[in-house]
Every structure is written in structure tokens, then in C-alpha cells.
Amino acid sequence: MASEPHGPSPLGADLPEGARFIGTAMASPGWASGDAPATVDLDTCVACGLCLPHCPTYQLTREESASPRGRIAAMRAVDQGVAGVDPTFSAFMDRCLVCRACEDVCPSHVPFGRMMERARSQIEPRRGAPARLVRWLAFHWVLPHPSAIRAAAALQPAARMLLPRRLRTMMPRRAHPFARLPVRTDPPAGTAVRGTVALLAGCVQDRWFHEVNRATIRVLARNGWRVEVPRGQACCGALAAHNGRLEVARRLVKRARHAFAKADAIIVNAAGCSAHMRDYGELAEGAALPVHDLMRFLHDEGLRDEPGPLPVTVAYHDACHALRAQGIHAEPRAVLGRIPGLTLMDIPDGDRCCGAAGTYAVTQPELSEALRRARADAVMSTGATIVASANPGCAMQLGAGLRDAGARVEVVHPIQLLDRAYGG
Ligand code: SF4
Numbered sequence: 001m002a003s004e005p006h007g008p009s010p011l012g013a014d015l016p017e018g019a020r021f022i023g024t025a026m027a028s029p030g031w032a033s034g035d036a037p038a039t040v041d042l043d044t045c046v047a048c049g050l051c052l053p054h055c056p057t058y059q060l061t062r063e064e065s066a067s068p069r070g071r072i073a074a075m076r077a078v079d080q081g082v083a084g085v086d087p088t089f090s091a092f093m094d095r096c097l098v099c100r101a102c103e104d105v106c107p108s109h110v111p112f113g114r115m116m117e118r119a120r121s122q123i124e125p126r127r128g129a130p131a132r133l134v135r136w137l138a139f140h141w142v143l144p145h146p147s148a149i150r151a152a153a154a155l156q157p158a159a160r161m162l163l164p165r166r167l168r169t170m171m172p173r174r175a176h177p178f179a180r181l182p183v184r185t186d187p188p189a190g191t192a193v194r195g196t197v198a199l200l201a202g203c204v205q206d207r208w209f210h211e212v213n214r215a216t217i218r219v220l221a222r223n224g225w226r227v228e229v230p231r232g233q234a235c236c237g238a239l240a241a242h243n244g245r246l247e248v249a250r251r252l253v254k255r256a257r258h259a260f261a262k263a264d265a266i267i268v269n270a271a272g273c274s275a276h277m278r279d280y281g282e283l284a285e286g287a288a289l290p291v292h293d294l295m296r297f298l299h300d301e302g303l304r305d306e307p308g309p310l311p312v313t314v315a316y317h318d319a320c321h322a323l324r325a326q327g328i329h330a331e332p333r334a335v336l337g338r339i340p341g342l343t344l345m346d347i348p349d350g351d352r353c354c355g356a357a358g359t360y361a362v363t364q365p366e367l368s369e370a371l372r373r374a375r376a377d378a379v380m381s382t383g384a385t386i387v388a389s390a391n392p393g394c395a396m397q398l399g400a401g402l403r404d405a406g407a408r409v410e411v412v413h414p415i416q417l418l419d420r421a422y423g424g
């Protein structure tokens, strides 16, 4: 790859042997105005390739173009003005799950998630009109507006058959369009109050996994926390950001800052949302919020109330945005380990992505399906009757994979197990 106009090529700027890349014919070279991966971020990659065996899309395809190193090389080529954001470039980026496994193992601490979100923000305006319309409706009109999500949940029974099959098989059958969480829940009488926390209800989480939010409130209250659910909150913006809709994501940051302005601790029970909210400061200066992943919070603060027995065998699925983006592994296991009679199984190759990744099942069905099948097989190999995952996307993906395989394995959030052990 030529780099004369920029002096000597920085280490790792050349595409490694075997890479397929990239014509300049279909797009003008360089980034368009607006958000784009920062050169300083791109230059952190030294092209060592240590991330390749950990990248799910590289594992499946064995193509450099579907690896973190290949994707960064493609971004660099655009950044250096020797290639443009053309359909080939878009295809490289779209196949990424944004699982951040590469970021987790990278010795140079490449901020891959941030770079990918910004690369995708360059791709968004260049998509075809039908794709732009669908994405505009989803990311600008439905997800950010709680009333639109309620309407979508209410219409689900009728609209279900109109959804693409892959989406249909993933969606939980039952939604809760009109359910509301209590604004404030106090610990039971006689329980010493440890403090007040605010709960992110979430968009998909509160309509399709409302019972997870209820269980979260019950367990926190039982352990001495007063739980508030501030009105005025909306989607955290993770899905918009991962898809390159950064202006919507920034609007949602502002809304969250307003809704949670008085909170000392914001508890988030969906791993994708907690990972994204912990990075708010990267999206907007000074926007950082005191966000805590629920299972880590319970672990770090400790359980005050001992759970009762629950004799079940549970396979624990690590969501990428908990394990990779936040380094959460031991904490949920330690919390569940407090439940007498509960046997916890590790899933073989448990650090592999399940292929949910927001809209990935719809946009990259073959890759998503292959990852889903592999995870379902791995869960079944444990012999567990329950699989626990702290992310709604993973729960839907695992549920669909297990149903496809004819397995009778219940999919729950880990907080629901704790809630059951408390008799909730
Ligand atoms: S491990 Fe990090 S530095 Fe090495 S190729 Fe992957 S992203 Fe680049």
C-alpha cells in the first residue's frame, strides 16, 4: 500500500499477505467530514496478529479482511487517503460483531470498538436508500422513543409474521407493552438501608425482558438498596452507536445525563448497555456517568441476605460486552455460587461470541447462524437445564439456537436465579 505522501509507513500500515483490499474506483479516497477513526487510535495497532485467533469472524472465514488486523489496515488505507469508503470497505466493517474480543487480547490496547463505531458512521450515509430508511426508522424513531417501543411491543403478536424469519425466531413470544416499573422501591421493613441506586430500565429489556427488571429491583431491595427508576430515561444508545448512528447516540447520552442527573450509582442489568454507558465520556466530553454492571455491583458490595437453596444445574454464558469490554468473569459466578444447591457449569470455549451482536442476525445471517449453532451445541454439551446470560441479545440468540436444536434448556438472566433463590 503506497504511503509516500505521508513519509515512511507506520508499523503495521501495510496489509499483511493474503489480504483482499480495496479499489479506489468507487469512492473518493479519505474520510468524509464528520466522525472518523482517529489516526492516533489507528496507529496503536502494530499488526502483530495476536488478536486473529480470538476474532470470531476470522475463525469462521480465515480471511484477513474479516480479522481485526485486516479491518484496521482497511481503515488506515482510507485514513491515509489511498482508498475510499466503498462497498468493499463497508463489507469488511459490516461483518464485524463489535464483540471487542480483539480489544481484550490486544497488547497495544487498540480501542477497536471506538474505531469501528466511527468507521461505520462514515458508511451510514453511503448505504442504499432502502437500508437507510429501515435504519433511520429503527435508530432514530423507534429505539430512542419509549412510546414507539411500547407500540412495537403491542403490535408484536400481529406483526410477528411480517418480520424476517431470523428476527421472528429470536424474538421472545411475550412482550410487556404496558408494564411499568415502580418509581421507587424501598428495602423490606426491618432491612437496613445501604443507599439509593437508580436502575436503567432499558428499551428492549423493559418491554421484552420486563421480568428481569422486576427481579433486579427485588434482589437489590432485599439486599438493602433503595431502587429508583427515574422517569424520562430512554434507550442507552448502544445499538445506535454500534451501527454508526453517533448523532442519535449522543442525543441519548444527553437524555440519560438528564434522567440520571441525581443518581450516585446507576445499575445496568444488560451487559451491552453497561459497556456502552461506561464509555459515554468517549462520545461526549464530560458525559461520564457512575454506571455499574448489576452482577459486578452485587459482588463488590456483597449480599446481605443469604439466598435459599435452588437445586439446578446452570451453564453460564459470558456476554462479550461483559467479559471482553468490562473484564467481568468471576463476579457473576461468585454471586451465583452463594446459592446452595446450584451447580454452575462453564461452557466449552466460553469466551466465544454467540453471534447476536444487535442486528447482526439480520444483516449477516450466515455468520450469525454458524456462531449461534456452535454456542447452542456447547451449552447442550454441559448437560445443564438452564443457561444464564446477562444480556438480552445473547438470551434471544441462545434461546433461538437451543430451540432450533430441539433442546429443552431454559434461558434466564442470572439475577432471576438469585431472585428465585430468595423466593421471588
Ligand atoms: S493484537 Fe492489537 S496490535 Fe496486534 S494486530 Fe491485533 S489489533 Fe493490531
Ligand code: SF4
Pocket: 054, 055, 056, 057, 058, 066, 067, 068, 071, 095, 096, 097, 098, 099, 100, 101, 102, 103, 112
Ligand atoms: S470486534 Fe470482534 S468481530 Fe470485530 S474485529 Fe474485533 S474480534 Fe473480530
